[in-house]
Amino acid sequence: MDDNKLTFDKITSDLTHHIRINKSFLIWMGFLTVSLLVCLYAYSLQLNTGLGVAGIRDYVTWGLYLANFVFFVAASLIGMLISAVLGLIGMKWLTPITRIAETIAVAFAAVAGLVIISDMGRPERLAYVFLYGRPQSPILWDVTVITTYFVLSLLLLFLPMIADMAIIHRKVSTLPSWLKPVYKVLSLNFTDQPEQNKIINRAIRILLILLIPAALSIHTVTSWLFAVTSRAGWDSTVFGPYFVSGAFVAGSAAVIIAMFFFRKNYKLQDYLTDVHFNNMGKVLATVSLVYLYFNINEFLVPGYKLKRADAIHLQELFAGKDALLFWAVQIGGLLLPILFMLFRRFRKPLPIMLISVAVLIAAWFKRYLIVIPTQEHPFLPIQHVPQNFVHYSPTLIEILISIAPFILVLIIITLISKFFPVIPLHETAREKGIDHIKFD
Amino acid sequence: MEENNSSHSPHESEDPKGSSRRNFLRNIGLAGVGVATGAAALYSGHIFEAKKEVSGDQKVLLTQDGKLVQVDSLEIKAMEKTGVALHEAEGREGIPGRRWVMVTDLSKCRNARKCISACQDAHQLRPEQYHMNTLQMQDSPATAPFNIPKNCQHCDNPPCVAVCPVDATYKRQDGIVLIDNVRCIGCRFCMAACPYSARIFNWIEPKDAANRMDQDYNVELNVPQKVGTVSKCLFSADRLREGKLPYCVEACPNGVYYFGDENEDAVTNGTTKETVRLSKLLRDNAGYQLMPELGTKPRVYYLPPKNRLFPFEEATDATPEKV
Numbered sequence: 001m002d003d004n005k006l007t008f009d010k011i012t013s014d015l016t017h018h019i020r021i022n023k024s025f026l027i028w029m030g031f032l033t034v035s036l037l038v039c040l041y042a043y044s045l046q047l048n049t050g051l052g053v054a055g056i057r058d059y060v061t062w063g064l065y066l067a068n069f070v071f072f073v074a075a076s077l078i079g080m081l082i083s084a085v086l087g088l089i090g091m092k093w094l095t096p097i098t099r100i101a102e103t104i105a106v107a108f109a110a111v112a113g114l115v116i117i118s119d120m121g122r123p124e125r126l127a128y129v130f131l132y133g134r135p136q137s138p139i140l141w142d143v144t145v146i147t148t149y150f151v152l153s154l155l156l157l158f159l160p161m162i163a164d165m166a167i168i169h170r171k172v173s174t175l176p177s178w179l180k181p182v183y184k185v186l187s188l189n190f191t192d193q194p195e196q197n198k199i200i201n202r203a204i205r206i207l208l209i210l211l212i213p214a215a216l217s218i219h220t221v222t223s224w225l226f227a228v229t230s231r232a233g234w235d236s237t238v239f240g241p242y243f244v245s246g247a248f249v250a251g252s253a254a255v256i257i258a259m260f261f262f263r264k265n266y267k268l269q270d271y272l273t274d275v276h277f278n279n280m281g282k283v284l285a286t287v288s289l290v291y292l293y294f295n296i297n298e299f300l301v302p303g304y305k306l307k308r309a310d311a312i313h314l315q316e317l318f319a320g321k322d323a324l325l326f327w328a329v330q331i332g333g334l335l336l337p338i339l340f341m342l343f344r345r346f347r348k349p350l351p352i353m354l355i356s357v358a359v360l361i362a363a364w365f366k367r368y369l370i371v372i373p374t375q376e377h378p379f380l381p382i383q384h385v386p387q388n389f390v391h392y393s394p395t396l397i398e399i400l401i402s403i404a405p406f407i408l409v410l411i412i413i414t415l416i417s418k419f420f421p422v423i424p425l426h427e428t429a430r431e432k433g434i435d436h437i438k439f440d
Numbered sequence: 441m442e443e444n445n446s447s448h449s450p451h452e453s454e455d456p457k458g459s460s461r462r463n464f465l466r467n468i469g470l471a472g473v474g475v476a477t478g479a480a481a482l483y484s485g486h487i488f489e490a491k492k493e494v495s496g497d498q499k500v501l502l503t504q505d506g507k508l509v510q511v512d513s514l515e516i517k518a519m520e521k522t523g524v525a526l527h528e529a530e531g532r533e534g535i536p537g538r539r540w541v542m543v544t545d546l547s548k549c550r551n552a553r554k555c556i557s558a559c560q561d562a563h564q565l566r567p568e569q570y571h572m573n574t575l576q577m578q579d580s581p582a583t584a585p586f587n588i589p590k591n592c593q594h595c596d597n598p599p600c601v602a603v604c605p606v607d608a609t610y611k612r613q614d615g616i617v618l619i620d621n622v623r624c625i626g627c628r629f630c631m632a633a634c635p636y637s638a639r640i641f642n643w644i645e646p647k648d649a650a651n652r653m654d655q656d657y658n659v660e661l662n663v664p665q666k667v668g669t670v671s672k673c674l675f676s677a678d679r680l681r682e683g684k685l686p687y688c689v690e691a692c693p694n695g696v697y698y699f700g701d702e703n704e705d706a707v708t709n710g711t712t713k714e715t716v717r718l719s720k721l722l723r724d725n726a727g728y729q730l731m732p733e734l735g736t737k738p739r740v741y742y743l744p745p746k747n748r749l750f751p752f753e754e755a756t757d758a759t760p761e762k763v
Contacts (some may be wrong), residue, residue, distance in 0.1 A: 050667040051626070052643030052763070061628045063643060121626015121641065121668030125606075128625050139605035139629060228603065229633045230734050322543040378637045380590060380732060383575050384763040385568050434552075 008434050015421040015428065016172050017264040019179070025418060032411050039112050039404035042397045043118065052122050053397045059382050060375040060390045060392035064402040065119035067367040071250065072112035072405060073146065073222045074363065078251025079105025079153050081287070082216030084208045093279055096423040097433060100258050102157040103422075103434075104251065107412035109150040109218075111405045118401050138224045145217040149233045150187070151212055157416075158186075159200055162424035166190040167437060179419070192437045194425075219243045226370070232302075232309035235372035242294040250285035250363035251355035258413065260353040262422045271423050274348060281347030284356065288338045295334065312377045321391075322373050325365055333362020463489045469762035500521075503631070531620070531659035531677070534612030536655075539702035540594070540613070540675050540687075543721060546745035548696045549574065549587040551753070558691030562676070564665045566647045569640050570758035571673040572688050576754070589696060591688070592638040593672035593730060593738030599631035600639065609670070615702070615739050616677050620659050622671040630670060635734050639672045659676060675699075685710050 046053045056063040082101035086094055117123050128131065134138045165187035169180060174423040190196055223243035226234035236242070253364050299317075300312040317326045340346040347356065372392055382390050396403075430435065443696040459596060497513040497655050546549045559565070560573045573593060594617050601611050608623035609630050631639040646665035655664050659678035676686030684690070689710030691698040700707030721727065724745040732738070 050642070050644045057643065059637060060629070062629045102752045119627070121628070121670075122624065125486065125623075125625040128606045134605060134607050137603050137605040137629070139603070139627060176587075225629070226632075229599065230635050231632070264472065375632070378633050380637055381575055381577060382637070384570070384760070385574060386760050388762050389568065 003137055005366075007432055008429055008437065009163060011170055011429050011432065012167060012425065014268070014270065015101065015169055015425045017174070017401045018417075019172070019421075020176060025093045025414075026171050028249055028410070032407050032414070036075070036404060038408045039400045042400035043404065046401060047123070048280075049193045051119075053395060054393055054401070055370050055388065055394045055398055057389040057392070058352065058385070059378060059389055060372055062119070062371055062375065063392055064368070064394050064398055065115065067364070067371045068220055068241075068402050068405060069112060069115045069119065070114050071364050071366040072108045072372065072409075074247035074250045075107035075254050075365070076112060076149070076153070076251070077154065077215050077219055077244065077247035078255055079109075080211050081248050081251060082255065083156060083281075084211040084215070086283070088205075088208055092431070093276060096425050097255065097259065097276060097280065099157070099160070099422060099424050100262065100417075101251075101255050102153060103413055103416045104254050105153040106150070106157050107416070108254075109146060109153055109414065111408045113146055113150070115405045116403075117278060129209040136425065139219055139230055141220070141221045142225065145214060146223055147236060149211070150438045152207055152211050154157055156204065156211065159204050159207070160184070160424050160427065161420060162188055162190050162200060163192065163197075164421050164424065165317045166192070167425055167429075168421070216244060224289075226374075231374050231379075232307070232313040232377065233370075236298060236302075238294055238297050242291075244299050245287060245291040245294050246363065246366065249284065249291050250360060252280065252284040252287055253359040253363065255336055255350065256284065256356040256388070257360065260349055260356075261419060263349070266417075266422055268423060271428065277352050278344065279351045281355075284352075284359070285341035288334060288341070288359070292334055295330070311354065313319045313374060316373055317369065318376065321376075322369060326369055329362045329365045329369060333359050333366065361433055450506070467552075468558045490736050498555070508625065526593040531618060532612065532740075533611060534616060534677075536613065536682060537546060537703060538614040540680060541700060541702045541707065542591075542594075542675070542686075543698035543718070543727065543743065544589055545696050545698070545705055546586050546588055546739060547743065548694045549745075550588055550694055551576070551587040552693055554691045554693055555589060555688035555697070559673070559685040562663075562687045563661065563669075563674075564647055564652065565640075565672070566661045566760070566763065568763055569671070571640070571671070576752075580693075582649075588742070588749075589688075589732075590638070591740065593636050593740045594673075594675060595735065596737035596739060597735055599633040599635065599734075599736060603629045603633045605629065612677075616675045618674055618677065619660060619662060619670055619672060621662060621666045621671070622657060622659075624666075624669040626668040626670070626720075628670065635731060635736065636738075639670050642667045643669055653718035661726065 054063060054065070056065075078104050083098050084093060087098065117126060120126065129139070129143060134144075135141075151189060164184045168175065169183040169187050175183070203288075220240040220243065223239040227236055227239035229235065256277065258271050261274065262268055299314065303314050303318075306314070316322050337359050340355055341352070376390075376392065426437070445591075447615045467577040488647070495514045498510045499513050499516060501509055501511055501516075509634055518651050553574055554571065555572050556574065560567065563571055565571065570588060573591075574589045576585060577588050582691065594615055596611075596615065598609075598611055598617050601609050601617060604610075605627060606623055606625055608621075608625070609617065611617050626641070628641060630636075631641065642665055645667045649664065652664040657664060658678060660674060660681065662671050662674055665671055676684075676688070679686055685699050685708060686697075689699045692710050695709050695711035697710045698707035698716070698721065699710060700715070702718060706715050706716045707718045707721060719741070722741055727743050729738045729741060
């Protein structure tokens with residue numbers, strides 16, 4: 001019993017000691033806030049002048065904003081892979097990673113909804129989507145499933161946290177005083193009764209099951225924004241699974257990066273061990289292989305037939321204007337990482353984090369390559385228009401507006417991880433053999 | 441029983457007499473009031489009629505629900521501004537009984553670009569904004585190059601209408617696909633979905649926007665254009681309502697365009713004003729559609745560029761300035 005008590009106190013302090021407002025947190029948040037304000041200023045210019053401040057024009061009409069949107073939806077999908085798919089199979093090593101994955105899912109899903117507003121010519125008419133919404137339009141489906149997925153993810157982040165809130169509220173003495181009542185409210189009077197645990201566990205299980213179709217839907221529907229058109233490069237029947245598998249790649253990489261920095265900054269070496277990085281490396285390698293398979297399908301099949309429009313599109317990707325970016329993304333962001341990750345030594349924390357950074361950057365540029373080149377080669381020639389209509393190049397304002405969602409995601413992830421345990425406290429204690437926590 | 445009856449009868453016979461007298465008096469009173477009222481009404485009507493001026497000039501007007509009515513010209517009063525409601529209601533319905541169709545004869549197009557400027561003037565467009573654009577195309581190296589005026593194909597299975605999330609772009613009963621720029625949210629999904637690149641966007645404040653601030657929006661002309669919304673060819677729906685040919689069709693100096701009604705099987709050439717059978721024109725000249733394999737069912741037909749009246753010249757157009 002004494003052993004248990006010691007262990008429990010240690011776990012509690014290890015997992016909650018970062019919950020305090022310190023200088024580095026304030027500096028980091030100040031930096032993020034100032035950067036966000038700069039980006040918001042850029043957005044105010046767009047609001048006043050119109051979308052013309054961006055580089056998009058009549059032919060390449062969807063640019064960075066749409067690529068960004070696809071990327072954010074993609075990254076949010078990881079909550080489903082880690083918590084739902086792997087969790088339901090019963091992989092125990094996942095426990096310390098689930099909350100990181102859910103935090104990323106919530107942050108990216110919430111911001112994805114905002115990203116799409118930056119692409120609207122008339123953002124003040126956003127409510128029309130609900131007032132006059134037509135169910136035939138995939139945009140309606142997208143709005144529906146992203147909202148659903150966001151709510152499910154938020155609940156899935158919150159439910160396992162109830163017990164943690166109760167523990168922190170009663171057992172942690174180092175808390176800032178103004179935070180105490182917040183935790184008390186969020187703990188919902190949880191006292192670790194078997195009945196309470198039963199209800200929470202059942203609710204989590206239902207959420208996990210619901211999360212799978214919701215998550216598959218959000219990225220499949222997002223891929224349909226492109227695949228329902230007849231344009232070369234988008235007119236593809238594998239676009240759904242192609243997008244979903246690509247999303248798992250981006251999301252796994254994001255989780256590994258987050259794990260690395262949480263472990264370092266919040267001193268969680270005992271909880272996020274080399275084993276976890278090794279296993280996440282295997283997960284990333286596996287989903288990358290699946291993604292590679294869909295890439296082969298996506299490019300080899302039209303490349304074999306070379307229908308007129310497809311031929312022009314593939315020519316530009318493989319050997320034309322976009323070739324450098326295309327091969328950098330395919331080799332540097334997919335083939336090489338897969339090769340490296342086959343070896344154990346590259347699945348150690350630092351190397352796998354570096355690989356993940358490469359994969360994540362490549363994942364963003366891959367979205368760019370999916371969205372933009374297709375529009376530069378419509379079926380009918382682009383003639384009698386200014387040069388900037390023919391070739392798309394993003395403007396500074398557009399780039400700043402595209403950076404804003406990344407800052408927002410960092411702010412959300414920082415806040416969640418700062419004020420809540422990054423690693424599930426209650427669950428970790430249980431796995432260490434502490435069956436029941438006494439609340440006075 | 442009989443006694444009872446007989447004892448009542450004298451009483452009854454007396455009563456009707458009294459009541460009939462009362463009724464008579466009342467009826468007289470009523471009639472008096474009625475006559476007085478009627479006379480007053482007639483008199484006031486007479487005064488009203490006498491006061492009213494009649495010009496004798498009868499105007500034929502089209503009501504909002506599409507009926508023709510005759511009204512004295514003095515009775516016509518200017519209406520208060522109705523905003524967009526009136527245009528929207530009729531602009532969404534279309535012109536009953538019509539199925540507009542366009543035939544573009546590629547053998548006659550020499551890239552004069554008069555159709556383009558007429559269209560841009562009518563629809564408040566900048567030089568780089570095309571509802572109608574003439575492209576120089578060549579199907580394969582061995583075949584002859586040709587000019588092809590390309591506008592919205594007003595598809596019967598329009599991909600743009602399918603994807604619009606707010607019903608801002610719609611298909612009318614007369615075959616025209618329109619955009620309501622009061623509804624459009626500027627998501628540009630329709631532009632991504634259109635295989636003909638027929639749609640344009642108001643990336644910045646439209647040309648001459650300041651002077652058109654107070655102008656009522658006409659959905660059949662899509663003017664005033666609005667920043668942040670999509671625009672495209674409207675088959676000049678406003679002109680069709682007046683019984684006129686579209687701006688581009690009328691402006692062509694070379695007889696390229698035929699425009700008309702599929703239901704009547706008749707199309708009129710905008711230059712020669714000659715009206716011909718649509719079916720015969722398409723049959724005799726091997727008329728075709730742009731990319732029919734996409735299943736969009738366009739309402740614009742093309743006649744192939746055979747027996748051209750002049751040699752093909754590379755377009756020496758002044759490309760519009762960067763915007």
